[in-house]
Amino acid sequence: MNAQFDPEQGSAIRLPQPYLLFLADTVEPGFAKTAFGLRDWAGDKCVGEFSIGATVTTGLPHMTPAQAYAAGARALVIGVANSGGVLAPNWVASLVEALEAGLDIVSGMHVRLSDIPQLADAAARLDRRLIDIRVPPAGLPVGTGRKRSGKRILTVGTDCALGKKYTALALASAIAERGIPADFRATGQTGIMIAGGGMPMDAVVSDFEAGAAEILSPDAADDHWDVVEGQGSLFHPAYAAVSLGLLHGSQPDVIVVCHEPGRDEMLGTAGYKTPSIEETIELNLMLGRRTNPNIRCGGISMNTSKLDADEAARVMAAESERLGLPVADPIRGGEAFAALVENCLK
């Protein structure tokens, strides 16, 4: 079974909530990144954690699946990975226990839950759902390019894996804090778990890529902002197709360019240089105009995690001066980030 369980054709994924976070028997904190990310970004949607001998903890209350169900939980999320992305055999009995307690199971692992016979059998018997968020919904439409109501921000990048998800989450929070209606629209696995729904854009068949992005951010009120998590980079020789389908289908009013100073070569490529911020702005605006002629750049989100505070401030100020745009690190926040948010909304 794939992640679609909405009867209408071509909806985005929607996850049952709140969650019980499954830590299994994990002893290595690096393998529990998903659980920590959910605690940090979706803590109000997590009722507790379920361990079968783990030494790592999220700090949330320990619960059995039955206790979690009684506390309101509706899904167990596999919050850990192990090397190889497989599901360890000794986890299966605990997952069956969760199904029996009334919880659906949500996984972002490579292995499909329904390929594990004991889980498939238990889910069928109990009428519970096994939700693999790497699997796109069935029935995705092709794009039409029709202009939708509401406002949209898309985070784009000079490369992969430099903060597009984090930036989108931070922008959506900051907009909502200003009393303006806003939704984070997730396009990757971690984001989908945090948001409780979304579209795994990199797993969508290319013919439906723009169409999938169109249904991810549907018509909305005129004053509503969707903040769409970007993927890849238009300059990446492997992933530009994902980025362009997402750009066309999102039809953003505003892009925010994410960049990491010092990253000179693009991830996983045969020596491809990272484009400049200006090139990235220009190409995204040029291609984005095809579906939204009013697209503009709201500013730059800079991942300064490898710089100390003084150096980060110096680099961001210099770049802001040079580009004539707000430049901020959403992790550092502050006035610079507030200026970036304001410039997106203006």
Next chain:
Amino acid sequence: MNAQFDPEQGSAIRLPQPYLLFLADTVEPGFAKTAFGLRDWAGDKCVGEFSIGATVTTGLPHMTPAQAYAAGARALVIGVANSGGVLAPNWVASLVEALEAGLDIVSGMHVRLSDIPQLADAAARLDRRLIDIRVPPAGLPVGTGRKRSGKRILTVGTDCALGKKYTALALASAIAERGIPADFRATGQTGIMIAGGGMPMDAVVSDFEAGAAEILSPDAADDHWDVVEGQGSLFHPAYAAVSLGLLHGSQPDVIVVCHEPGRDEMLGTAGYKTPSIEETIELNLMLGRRTNPNIRCGGISMNTSKLDADEAARVMAAESERLGLPVADPIRGGEAFAALVENCLK
């Protein structure tokens, strides 16, 4: 079972040949386009046709599957469609007969052959293959952008469905006729059947789109030309992701822009204007430079099927003068097309 039956990881589809063309009980010539296309473009790979009451004919010899196998055939190709793209129940016995005669079955229909229990059972029992060419090979890699040896032409378009496949076939034939080694590289269903292999680019998961194009046209001799069938258009709000992944992964040395004069609005869109030829050249060269800095435009392939001969000649001459590039209709051929071929190869 999907179309991959090559043991190495991530190869393109390869079809068993030659073919027996299955016409079933078709009475409407429009439903036999695949069979006619194979007769016209891959006649040397077709040993005959197999009818169970069809009134349409390709003109090839009538044969039973057993006779076709004896004549060298190794696959039965379903050469007809019916409305809905389904496989009619009364075809199944004939397809089982083909499997029993030693033929694999090749289909481009929406329905999967292996979803029909009688076919799945017979194929398993006889160790024969059911090949759905809408299904991409398993194990596709992500792209790397590594420059490959050999030369490549990619046909690109101002829109969908205006002659990119036909142009690529005609260019590959014309290059081979000049004694220069050349291969047509198919990216759509009809092309894959004609070529006996290829990659169904619109069915590939977007994360692997460029990687799939990379393995479609592998390293080759320095004087060898791959002519890659284009898909979609960079300007199409639904399909630009397919086009960009194919452009990046093909890393063409030469593009040929396909255009149909008089087509003002893009197929299937909410009123999107067709871009100009100049815009199409410029955007393809700009984005294509990312993986091949030496990319250039070899000329324009014009679909003049709606014009009479005089009008077509006048339009093509005027466009050639205006653009400073060869402009030809490969269906009309002649000196104009020879000039286009020469300009691609120069």
